[in-house]
Amino acid sequence: MGIPASKLPYTILYSFFYNSGFLQKNNNLEEKISSLKEKPSKDLLDNSDRDSRFRRTETDFSNLYPKMVRNQPCSSCWRWWIFSQTMSARPSTDPPKSWTFTTPTSCWRAWRVSTWNCLTNLSLWKQVRTKEDKGGKYDALCFRFTYEIAPVFVLMEQLTLRKMREIIGWPNGEGDGIFSPGGAISNMYSVMIARYKFFPEVKAKGMTAAPRLVLFTSEHSHYSIKKASAALGFGTENLILLSTDERGRVIPADLEAKVIDAKARGCVPMFVNATAGSTVYGAFDPIHEIADICEKYNMWLHVDGAWGGGLLMSRKHRHKLSGVERANSVTWNPHKMMGVPLQCSAILVRERGVLSGCNSMCAGYLFQPDKQYDVSYDTGDKAIQCGRHVDIFKFWLMWKAKGTVGFEQHIDKCLDLSHYLYTKIKDRQGYQMVFEGEPQHTNVCFWYLPPGIRGMPDGQEKRERLHKVAPRIKAMMMESGTTMVGYQPQGDKVNFFRMVISNPAATRSDIDFLTDEIERLGRDL
Incomplete structure (x- = not known):
């Protein structure tokens, strides 16, 4: 009997932490050292009966554990860490080396994931031997990006994204999302998804299948919106910049006037980006007023909260993103205001299924539909990447801490x-x-x-x-x-x-x- 889907996430996570030592009582360094010393040396070093290609060479690790007793990196790394521009652990008498930060524990989590070298959704690297090669060499390496090789991290990502959607204000955290290499890629996802939602035939036929589409964003918005316009074939001339007030916030009346003008010129207004925390002024566009115009003219509303999204965690300041729950998509970078180590950026989508529909290629040799588990856990096909770094682990543990x-x-x-x-x-x-x-x-x-x-x-x-x-x-x-x-x-x-x-x-x-x-x-x- 398989594990019910409703209990699978918790079963997998518990198993992971128990087997990793996180939940074990006897999880101290001295006992681990003792257990290693009790093992006969022959078990570790006697390889005389093995093929020479697989014999271990004897290495002296006698000075390894004493260096680690203080539960800190080696001396060279420790010096680098202490003098890093973004270390928050410093003597109280010193001025801060940086006004941004990452914590020592979150740095450890980032390093740990890197040393695991486990790509999110990456399955086994299958070594395929050709018929002609009888000598044991390998002709190719096949790989796929699925749930079975990284189940813990897939579940961490799903549970965390759901919680982020709840905080945004979408009912029961429903919707979709994925972690991306940064806010610029998350913003590009939003433009891609919007285009697919309104003109799905573009996925197969290209931009010739759509009319002249125009996008709107603040003159103070992040340059990634302009970059997405260029990279996705809209053209930078079809990105219309919106005027702002003296505080750097979009003027809604200017948006509506430019939408009407674009329609009069035969263009199709498709996408509006509202900035929640602009790069220079830290301005928050009036989302409610922008959402009213988007609904009136049937446009996709994206909120770029890469910098300001963290304020959603504060009951005192989340009102600055009032109306964010009306957005079709949201970018939120925990690696900015929340201090999670780079990289950690999420694209969150209110409508479930549109992200997968936009990006999936249904490659049967990678994403088999007839697996023994619910294949909706295979998130790789909805990403524009193939392999993805395990960005969720450091954020998940940091949130727990x-x-x-x-x-x-x-x-x-x-x-x-x-x-x-x-x-x-x-x-x-x-x-x-x-x-x-x-x-x-x-x-x-x-x-x-x-x-x-x-x-x-x-x-x-x-x-x-x-x-x-x-x-x-x-x-x-x-x-x-x-x-x-x-x-x-x-x-x-x-x-x-x-x-x-x-x-x-x-x-x-x-x-x-x-x-x-x-x-x-x-x-x-």
């Missing part, structure tokens, strides 16, 4: 620190905010005006001098090894600092240090 409340506290603290920075500098001499009002995310955008610039009249000379201030201060920060803050221009605005915080190890004293350091280095510019 921190809990939803732990992520909430992490996010709330980072936003509280950004609020502290904003209130500290908004009326402080020498500082000028890029836009009025408190930022929606942890992006705090400001200029620092050295004393020699403050008294200058507004004009081209002042703009040119101010444009050079942020790059020069950052260069001196890096040369002195104190801290780093990003900067960039935006539209007609000259270079400004963009301070982004996602490291929960940062403190208010770190913010104080940052402002003091900017003022110290910029005093004579």
